[in-house]
Amino acid sequence: MERIAEGEYAVMEVLWDEAPLTAADVAARVPEDRGWSLATVKTMLSRLLAKGVLTHEEDGRRYLYRPAIRREDYVAEESGRLIDRMFGGRVTPLVAQLAARDRLTPADIAEIEKLLKELKS
Amino acid sequence: MERIAEGEYAVMEVLWDEAPLTAADVAARVPEDRGWSLATVKTMLSRLLAKGVLTHEEDGRRYLYRPAIRREDYVAEESGRLIDRMFGGRVTPLVAQLAARDRLTPADIAEIEKLLKELKS
DNA sequence: CGGGGAAGATTACACCTGTAATCGACAGGG
DNA sequence: CCCTGTCGATTACAGGTGTAATCTTCCCCG
Numbered sequence: 084m085e086r087i088a089e090g091e092y093a094v095m096e097v098l099w100d101e102a103p104l105t106a107a108d109v110a111a112r113v114p115e116d117r118g119w120s121l122a123t124v125k126t127m128l129s130r131l132l133a134k135g136v137l138t139h140e141e142d143g144r145r146y147l148y149r150p151a152i153r154r155e156d157y158v159a160e161e162s163g164r165l166i167d168r169m170f171g172g173r174v175t176p177l178v179a180q181l182a183a184r185d186r187l188t189p190a191d192i193a194e195i196e197k198l199l200k201e202l203k204s
Numbered sequence: 205m206e207r208i209a210e211g212e213y214a215v216m217e218v219l220w221d222e223a224p225l226t227a228a229d230v231a232a233r234v235p236e237d238r239g240w241s242l243a244t245v246k247t248m249l250s251r252l253l254a255k256g257v258l259t260h261e262e263d264g265r266r267y268l269y270r271p272a273i274r275r276e277d278y279v280a281e282e283s284g285r286l287i288d289r290m291f292g293g294r295v296t297p298l299v300a301q302l303a304a305r306d307r308l309t310p311a312d313i314a315e316i317e318k319l320l321k322e323l324k325s
Numbered sequence: 326c327g328g329g330g331a332a333g334a335t336t337a338c339a340c341c342t343g344t345a346a347t348c349g350a351c352a353g354g355g
Numbered sequence: 356c357c358c359t360g361t362c363g364a365t366t367a368c369a370g371g372t373g374t375a376a377t378c379t380t381c382c383c384c385g
Contacts, residue, residue, distance in 0.1 A: 088372055092289065106332075122375050125333070130372085144332055144381070158290045159305050162298065165286050166307070168213065169279045174307050175315045177283065181295050182323050184280050186287070192320050194296045199313050202303055209342055227362080243345050246363070251342085265351070265362055 084152060084160055085134035093117060094127045095136065099154040103140065103147035205273060205281055206255035214238060215248045216257065220275040224261065224268035 087095060097112045098104060104112070110124040128148055131137040136157075139146035170176040181187055187195075208216060218233045219225060225233070231245040249269055252258040257278075260267035291297040299316075302308055308316075 086371095089289075090373060119373090120375060122377095123373075126372095126374075129334080146333075155301070155304075159301060161286065161290060162301060163305075163307070165282065166302075168210075169282060173312075174302050175312050175319070178299065178316050179319055180276070180280060180283060181287075182319060183276075184284075186284070186295050187320075187323065189324070191294075191296050192323060195299050196317065196320055198296070198300055198303060199308075199317055202308065202313060203310070207341095211343060240343090241345060243347095244343075247343085247345075250364080267363075 084157065085136055087131070087134070087136060087157065090117075091127050091131055091134075094124065094131060095150060095154075095157070098137065098148060098150050102149035104149075105142070105145050105147060109148065205278065206257055208252070208255070208257060208278065211238075212248050212252055212255075215245065215252060216271060216275075216278075219258065219269060219271050223270035225270075226263070226266050226268060230269065 093113055094109060097109050101112070106125050106128055107121065109128065110119065110121045113119055113124060128137065128146075132139060132148075136150065136152050137148050138151045139148050141147075166172055166174060166177055170180070214234055215230060218230050222233070227246050227249055228242065230249065231240065231242045234240055234245060249258065249267075253260060253269075257271065257273050258269050259272045260269050262268075287293055287295060287298055291301070
């Protein structure tokens with residue numbers, strides 16, 4: 084699966100959330116703080132099409148864009164890459180790391196424990 | 205903290221493992237499969253210096269390089285970035301995701317449970 | 326029916342990254 | 356004392372990315 088750049092990912096998020104959309108619709112839904120012009124969004128859409136992670140169907144003179152890959156799949160791949168690179172492919176050190184950095188609230192801990200318990204059954 | 209590119213990260217790994225080292229030493233320790241020439245490694249070192257994530261001390265006509273940032277800190281930052289981007293800043297969905305993707309072996313689960321238990325005390 | 330606006334396509338351009346080659350200085354061996 | 360090898364510094368260059376502007380085509384409003 085083709086790599087998706089950081090900015091492009093923001094566009095994918097929009098379409099994972101709602102699809103199909105026109106370029107203008109996507110632009111309208113991209114987070115404000117990106118400060119992107121419509122032209123920029125169109126560039127992103129073209130590149131994502133070229134990468135094969137979006138498809139488009141014609142709607143008169145416009146395109147309707149929709150994701151060609153599933154969000155969970157992409158997220159899984161990216162997470163895997165990070166874990167491979169920074170934690171030698173092992174998940175436990177990641178969790179340990181997060182714990183040590185106080186990224187885990189008591190609520191998180193409870194939730195994860197529940198999750199793991201279900202996994203074992 | 206400056207962003208470290210994928211290739212540059214491989215150089216950092218070498219120096220986190222052993223420092224200080226000369227450019228030639230670093231080149232000798234970079235994973236074979238990168239297939240990098242000494243020149244390439246030197247470029248990486250310069251860029252990392254420019255980014256402020258390495259320091260160098262003179263040793264005659266050569267430099268001895270050593271990390272200027274701690275590995276755990278950088279790893280923490282990168283992990284945080286991924287979690288923010290792909291999981292809305294929440295850790296639990298990450299773990300859920302890993303679980304669903306069978307990235308968690310029973311041994312992992314046991315280990316994580318132990319880790320969490322310690323956290324609570 | 327003509328002009329303006331909107332759609333996608335094409336082009337632009339600077340910065341980052343991977344991957345070096347080349348350059349100028351200098352130290353050490355013969 | 357000179358040559359050669361080695362060092363860091365500088366330069367190179369293509370592909371990816373952020374961020375658009377411009378071009379071409381065509382539809383709709385007046």
